[in-house]
Amino acid sequence: MKAVRYYSKRDIRVEDVPAPSGPLAEDQVLIEPIVCGICGTDLHEYIAGPIVTPAIAHVYSGAQLPQILGHEFSARVKQVGSGITHVKVGDRVSIQPLISPRDDYYGRRGLFHLSEKMACVGLSWDWGGVGELAVVNGYNVFPVPDSVSDIQAAMIEPAAVALYAVDRGGVGSGSTVLVSGVGPIGALVLLAVKAAGASTIFVSEPNTNRRNLAQKLVPEAIVFDPREADPAKLFREHTEEGVGLDVALECVGAEASLSLCAKAVRRQGKVVQVGLHVKPAAIDAMLWALKDITVEATWCYPVTIWPRIAAMIGAGIFPVEKIVTATIAPDDVVEKGFEALLDPSGTQMKILVDMRDVK
Structure with a gap:
């Protein structure tokens, strides 16, 4: 499959990588990313990294560079583990990308975003939103209603x-x-x-x-x-x-x-x-x-906030799509994505990569 991978400072490559294979764990979901935003964190990695992308195996996820990028994205469910009941094959979803222990000091208190071992899809996890397929945990996947578009779903993060x-x-x-x-x-x-x-x-x-x-x-x-x-x-x-x-x-x-x-x-x-x-x-x-x-x-967000934001978007009171200024193909991610966002004279605000435009 095709994926956008980060190697080091100003080294991002669009390349073919092995797709997820083997049986899913009971609590995991195989997804097909639809559109994915380029975040300020991604830009920091590009111009000065690696920073949070793991040069050595991540303490919790085990992920290591090169990293498939993308943590702001919408997707469609392709397969679910045996223990997954809140989504089914074909559902459109928004990805909550934070990954952390459920049983450490912060996890036991529901403060998953504060775990010292926290990983993140697209930054310190084997998979990311700028790949044709990805595997995430069940708790990373939130179904979105028809009132929320693919672009809006990507903007929830x-x-x-x-x-x-x-x-x-x-x-x-x-x-x-x-x-x-x-x-x-x-x-x-x-x-x-x-x-x-x-x-x-x-x-x-x-x-x-x-x-x-x-x-x-x-x-x-x-x-x-x-x-x-x-x-x-x-x-x-x-x-x-x-x-x-x-x-x-x-x-x-x-x-x-x-x-x-x-x-x-x-x-x-x-x-x-x-x-x-x-x-x-x-x-x-x-x-x-x-x-x-x-x-x-503030640091990140409480991971339970997704349904509330989806409801606000669906009601028309939080028009998050209005800040999106461009949608690009994965092959153009460096020139028309990262470099365009770093151009001090540029007009881009938020650029999304459309994974349906894979060549």
């Missing part, structure tokens, strides 16, 4: 990151919110805060193309370039008594963005760290103390 952050911020009806950074996750956070009922939404983004996209996603949002606007003035003018915002979500992973979020919130407001920082960030701890703020850091 990054949407889970966004919605979890919005939940942690306590965003609700009438909230005043800042979304700092409109990459793919920031754009989904923007849609999620709108779905949660935020009444006043600010968006900070230096990139013109991304500011334009943010304005299209939520026309009533107050979108600004932090290098040119006076954010403090904006926040004073658009909040009650000028006190600042209820919640600020940092979606960049940059020190300046985190600082802006801390300045934006009112006293006893919340800052949610969504973007991943690749180096330590200096903070103004005295400001945090004087404002009595809460800082919430």
